[in-house]
Amino acid sequence: MEARRRSLGYVAVAVAVLVLVGWLTARYLVKRQLIRSLGSTDMQVRVDATQELLDMEKLSDALPAQHIIVRSKTAEALGEIGTDDALGVLGEILADQEEAPRRWARRALVKQGMRAMPVLLDALSAGGGTTDEAIAALEEIGPQTAAEIRFLLSDDSAAGGAARALAKLGGIGVDALIRACYNAHGSFRENALGKLGLEKVEAAVEPALYNLLPIDGSKKGAAIKALGLIGDRRAVPAIIPFLQDKGNREGAVTALGQIGDSRAVEPILATMLETEKRYRNAAILALRRIGAPAFPALVRELRSDQVLLRQAAAEALVGSDSASVNGALMVALKDSDDEVRASAALALGWKGNVGAVPALIGALSDSGWQVVDSAVSALGDIGLDAADRLLTVLRSLESDLTVRYQISRALSSMGRGAVPKLTAALSDGSPSVQMWSAVALGEIGDPDPEVAQALERLTASADPQVAWVAQEQLRRLTSLTGT
Numbered sequence: 001m002e003a004r005r006r007s008l009g010y011v012a013v014a015v016a017v018l019v020l021v022g023w024l025t026a027r028y029l030v031k032r033q034l035i036r037s038l039g040s041t042d043m044q045v046r047v048d049a050t051q052e053l054l055d056m057e058k059l060s061d062a063l064p065a066q067h068i069i070v071r072s073k074t075a076e077a078l079g080e081i082g083t084d085d086a087l088g089v090l091g092e093i094l095a096d097q098e099e100a101p102r103r104w105a106r107r108a109l110v111k112q113g114m115r116a117m118p119v120l121l122d123a124l125s126a127g128g129g130t131t132d133e134a135i136a137a138l139e140e141i142g143p144q145t146a147a148e149i150r151f152l153l154s155d156d157s158a159a160g161g162a163a164r165a166l167a168k169l170g171g172i173g174v175d176a177l178i179r180a181c182y183n184a185h186g187s188f189r190e191n192a193l194g195k196l197g198l199e200k201v202e203a204a205v206e207p208a209l210y211n212l213l214p215i216d217g218s219k220k221g222a223a224i225k226a227l228g229l230i231g232d233r234r235a236v237p238a239i240i241p242f243l244q245d246k247g248n249r250e251g252a253v254t255a256l257g258q259i260g261d262s263r264a265v266e267p268i269l270a271t272m273l274e275t276e277k278r279y280r281n282a283a284i285l286a287l288r289r290i291g292a293p294a295f296p297a298l299v300r301e302l303r304s305d306q307v308l309l310r311q312a313a314a315e316a317l318v319g320s321d322s323a324s325v326n327g328a329l330m331v332a333l334k335d336s337d338d339e340v341r342a343s344a345a346l347a348l349g350w351k352g353n354v355g356a357v358p359a360l361i362g363a364l365s366d367s368g369w370q371v372v373d374s375a376v377s378a379l380g381d382i383g384l385d386a387a388d389r390l391l392t393v394l395r396s397l398e399s400d401l402t403v404r405y406q407i408s409r410a411l412s413s414m415g416r417g418a419v420p421k422l423t424a425a426l427s428d429g430s431p432s433v434q435m436w437s438a439v440a441l442g443e444i445g446d447p448d449p450e451v452a453q454a455l456e457r458l459t460a461s462a463d464p465q466v467a468w469v470a471q472e473q474l475r476r477l478t479s480l481t482g483t
Helices: 002-037 043-055 059-065 068-081 084-094 099-111 113-123 128-141 143-154 159-169 172-180 186-198 202-210 220-230 233-244 249-259 262-269 277-290 292-301 307-316 323-332 338-347 354-363 369-395 401-413 415-425 431-444 449-458 464-481
Strands: none
Touching: 002 043, 043 059, 043 068, 043 084, 059 068, 059 084, 068 084, 068 099, 084 099, 084 113, 084 128, 099 113, 099 128, 113 128, 113 143, 128 143, 128 159, 143 159, 143 172, 143 186, 159 172, 159 186, 172 186, 172 202, 186 202, 186 220, 202 220, 202 233, 220 233, 220 249, 233 249, 233 262, 249 262, 249 277, 262 277, 262 292, 262 307, 277 292, 277 307, 292 307, 292 323, 307 323, 307 338, 323 338, 323 354, 338 354, 338 369, 354 369, 369 401, 369 415, 369 431, 401 415, 401 431, 415 431, 415 449, 431 449, 431 464, 449 464
């Protein structure tokens, strides 16, 4: 009897297992068919399949493994369904690694209007493409979203995205950011000022200036940065005092350079006895940005008895591209300090500045390698206008071997534009011109067959040194071009 009951128990368990397996199999087959339907071209089929998978709580698990097109079409279908569950899955698709599903999710969320706000606000802290799509969606939904977005300005993870979204909304969104500049919550102020600055909102000048005042909770660093980005000259007098503030001086000098007002030149130069490299680099860049209005003061400081001031002035004039400072820079090529001489040489190197060529050729004999390298670079930057003068120096019996080598470097730094002139110089009557022109052509490595042919002819030169150099450069050219 006991054995019979045990047998019946086994049968019952087996039947239960079979029923369960059958149910699971049927459910799996239904799920698989529904997943296939997600890619249907028929919208209603996709909507029905998406709804059933939502009801089965299987959609979220199934989507990541599907093709990008299926994920995109599913997002569209979820937009038609519009339930809370659908919005939740749209939030997941908004975080997809691919752009297309994110874009379709954004469109679907926009259809839901303000109901989509929780999903979109969560996405502002995600970063990358997810945040970009969320901001675009909020902009499409409209300015009514600003009231909810502004509360995220105090959330460190979402503040950046929230500020961007408010700025994109314009009008009421920008107004919300401006009000946040006066908020007692410090992070509200900082995030609002940062975004208003990046968007160059002129209406932010007053609240930014307010934050420079000695009041509790003010965000001076963020305000200075915003004022620099906006570039309004009204801010200059308020920013200048911060050049003496150790915590904000680098931001202040950067902002003054961005604004580009001549009133900042003397205050910046007054700080250039500072030896801290990071600040000095920022200050020199600021003086360069101010440009021509700073030239008179910089020329004056080239004659200073303080080497730090001379160094700063010479470096700030690099990139000036102005003949008006040539004379002062040529004098600076004789300075006792290597850095001053090197910066002066670089500052003389701008396209077509032929007036500086003789002085730069003289600098090729400098005792400082930095100065020589700067002179070579400057001659190359002047370009083909300097080439004839350089070739003339090569013809001179007075130029020494080191200078000739540096001239070949300068010629090669002119690049392929100098190739025709250098190729023609291979036929010059001067062995020195032939030899160093060949060296420059080898450095440039132009694959033009005419260059190789000209070097080949030069290998037959009666001057054994010229012939050897031509052979070496031809070999070098062959190795570079593979011909």
